[in-house]
Amino acid sequence: MNINDLEQHLLTQIKTVDKNFKRLFHGRGGCYKEFDFLTIDSIDKVLYIVYFYEVNEYLENSLTDLFLKIFKRIILL
Numbered sequence: 347m348n349i350n351d352l353e354q355h356l357l358t359q360i361k362t363v364d365k366n367f368k369r370l371f372h373g374r375g376g377c378y379k380e381f382d383f384l385t386i387d388s389i390d391k392v393l394y395i396v397y398f399y400e401v402n403e404y405l406e407n408s409l410t411d412l413f414l415k416i417f418k419r420i421i422l423l
Contacts, residue, residue, distance in 0.1 A: 365390045
């Protein structure tokens, strides 16, 4: 999985975001080795993002850009 795959996964997952807690991405589950440091949840229009360990600056900046993009899409729902 790469960052584009993660984006597509999140865009699919946010289609059903509502006022309830929803796990959008579970990297800790062992299915996505490249993102095993990451979980992303939503609660209504709030994204709750957890990094379980430090990542390189380039990846962190790329993910931040992606999360802002996803957040803007959630706000419009």
